[in-house]
Amino acid sequence: MPPDLSTTFTGLRFPNPFLLSSAPPTESESNILRAFEAGWGGVVTKTIGLHPVVNVVGPKTKFLRADADSPHLSMKKRPAAALHSSWNWELISDKTLDWWVPRLGRIKKAFPQHILVASIMAGSGSDTELRHWQELATACQEQGCDALELNLSCPHMDRPDMGSNVGKDQQLVSIVTKSVKEVSTVPVWAKLTPSTTDIVVEARGAFLGGADAISSSNTFTSLPLIDPATLDFEVHVDGLVSTGGLGGPAILPLSLAKISQLTQAFPNKSFSGIGGISLFEHALNYFLLGCGTVQICTAAMLDHAVGPNVIRELTDGLERFLEAKGWRRIDDVVGVRRDRVVAQSKIRRPTEKEYRGGYEAEGYAEPTTV
């Protein structure tokens, strides 16, 4: 029997565990329709808000590349450079809820078997703002959206009660999640920011508020590099820049560390892994650490805007992997390497000498005498 690529996550059946994450690949009806045609199991829409936003002048996303033969890193286009990361300071969708509503309904009718997740965001500083979350949630689920993803993680919102500023506050995370859960009839995923000291704290807030899953990671707070010739940031407007978000290959190991913390702290909960995925072997890390689905942005942006080759590679890779290992479904491997991540002190030492976690002098080299 051929392997079964489908999976069930937060009670929803996905044709495959690969989703486009909330970002430019999912910013329009035509993109999302093309994505489903290409074979993505699900998409998370570009984050929908109630009020229109206006982006900065000029590019909202740039790609940092590394030379093969030197440590040089730059966003300047040049031959034979490898992708290091994406950097963006794009805000949420510049289209309002009214624009999205009929489109969500049409998309769901055209692809009823594929999973459509609406990413939503509002403020959270007052009861009125919390009702905005509820308004967004209700409108999207009425159009047939299968789940809601709460954007508690955009790193470049100025308001202290929006985006990653909410995601840094366990109580706000809990309050927003609970408000949405009060009106939701579909699963609610909380997308958390990686830019906190201990993501387990905020995840606990989300689960206390009733979240059905955590999505992690959004982009990491970061700055573009300064060009040594001009002394300007490689992205700037009138010489000025603000912090934006890093995605792509550079964040794969960083995001895996966050996921490992989360899945160890909540082994029975659901997680959607995001960050630096372009090949099945990248996605496999997330599955083995305990994620039931994964999401992709940067790699898809660089592949005909919605990643037709990326999703082909992911599904082919999954099929090859299951066949080679003799497993039937991805669910058979979810979490099987979760418990291999342990404290330093649990790792074997080269000699019998006991390691005391760095509290005593053993393990350090003798000072050299000249």
Ligand SMILES: Cc1cc2nc3c(=O)[nH]c(=O)nc-3n(C[C@H](O)[C@H](O)[C@H](O)COP(=O)(O)O)c2cc1C
């Ligand atoms: C240009 C751009 C826009 C994004 N917009 C959103 C957004 O509206 N909502 C959201 O939750 N995440 C947003 N993200 C974050 C991505 O969904 C994803 O979490 C992040 O890029 C890490 O995945 P990657 O390494 O595959 O790019 C955006 C990312 C980029 C590059």
